[in-house]
Amino acid sequence: MGNKWKHIVAITAIAGISWLLVQNPYTNEYLFELKGDSATVLKQKDSLLEEIESKAAEYEAPPQDARIDPVWKSVPGYNGLKVNITASYHVMKKDGVFDEKKLIYSQVAPKKHLQDLKAEPIYRAHPDKPVVSFLINVAWGNEYLQDMLAVLKKNQVKATFFLEGKWTKNNPELAKMIQEGGHEIGNHSYSHPNMKTISSAASKEEMQKTNEIIEAVTNKKCRWFAPPSGSFRDETVSIASSLKMGTIMWSVDTIDWQKPSPEILIQRVMSKVHPGAFILMHPTESSARSLDTLIKQIKKKNLHLVTVTEALSEKRMMH
Structure with missing residues (x-):
């Protein structure tokens, strides 16, 4: 075939x-x-x-x-x-x-x-944002500062430290230690005056001089200004804004300068803490001894401890 x-x-x-x-x-x-x-x-x-x-x-x-x-x-x-x-x-x-x-x-x-x-002062983050920030104002209290830094490091928490200019000039190594710990650094004036009563020129000089010293020591620019003792007038806020800084206040006060026991300080804070809270403290013995417990109790409330800049960002916290 x-x-x-x-x-x-x-x-x-x-x-x-x-x-x-x-x-x-x-x-x-x-x-x-x-x-x-x-x-x-x-x-x-x-x-x-x-x-x-x-x-x-x-x-x-x-x-x-x-x-x-x-x-x-x-x-x-x-x-x-x-x-x-x-x-x-x-x-x-x-x-x-x-x-x-x-x-x-x-x-x-x-x-x-x-x-x-x-330009207006800022007392807290957005009330729907589950964050809390520690504002630690430093013009004295060196003996407790390193203990607080150790507790923050152990708990992997970043805070915002507002440094006085004169203190920074006299304690550059401690200022660097704060910065090297990954914490945010803000401006707390140069000599801790009453910002409500000093002249406009003096107010600007207090802020500007502090910014220069902090930048020289830490290589960081300040985004935030915390008036000493929370005393300011509208012009203070405007001057800070002209120097590219927001004015930060607080919504929860430890009143640690009164030397309360850790139990009283913790109860005072935890009874008032809220989403978006700014908690004011200083490097005092009361705050140093309370800090670890505060961190643990705040975290149990499903609140994230962050810097002021992170707290004020518009970004949502996604679980």
């Missing part, structure tokens, strides 16, 4: 086998099952996608603009949350089941920011 006839016979045989397979009822059933499985998977995917789309709004939050509050003065903005439906679907599609823990979010920035507001 020639090659031509062999080729024709082979084609005929293949066609016949193919016809038999297609006509075979078991083959039809198998193809139907494949088609059915594919349709089921597609349907599952579509229903999951629809469920994510329908439930997304329950988990979203609008951004909140920075604002001036009649009591709390400058209140920072806070990012909103929007569910990334496509990303959430891809994470959940393997199991084919909706799981709120697997939702993927995008943060949405507010339209008005802290820097858009008129």
Whole structure:
């Protein structure tokens, strides 16, 4: 038989086998099952996608603009949350089941920011942000400072230290130790005057001189100013703003200069602590002995201990 006839016979045989397979009822059933499985998977995917789309709004939050509050003065903005439906679907599609823990979010920035507001003092972070900041004002108390730094390091907590200029000039090694511990450094004036009563020129000199000394010692620029004893007038805040510093106050006071027992200090703070709290303290024996317990108790409230800059950022804390 020639090659031509062999080729024709082979084609005929293949066609016949193919016809038999297609006509075979078991083959039809198998193809139907494949088609059915594919349709089921597609349907599952579509229903999951629809469920994510329908439930997304329950988990979203609008951004909140920075604002001036009649009591709390400058209140920072806070990012909103929007569910990334496509990303959430891809994470959940393997199991084919909706799981709120697997939702993927995008943060949405507010339209008005802290820097858009008129210069006003800041007493706390946004009340919805689960953060707390220690404000440690340093103009004396060297004997307790290193103990506090050791406790902060042990607990992996960063604080914001407001340094007096004269103290920094006289204690450059301690100032460097604070900076090398990863803590934030702010301006606490040069000589601890009453900023409410001194002249505008003197106020500016107090801040400017301190900024220069702190930058020379730590190589860090100050973003925040804490008036000594919390005393200031509107012009003080404006002068700080002209030097690119926000004015920081507090919402919880340890009153540690009165030398309370650790038990009294801890009770005083924990009875008033709140999301966004700024806790004022100094390097005193009372605060040094209370610090470890304060940190542990604040963390038990699911509040994150962060610097002032971190607390005032619009970024949401995502668990």
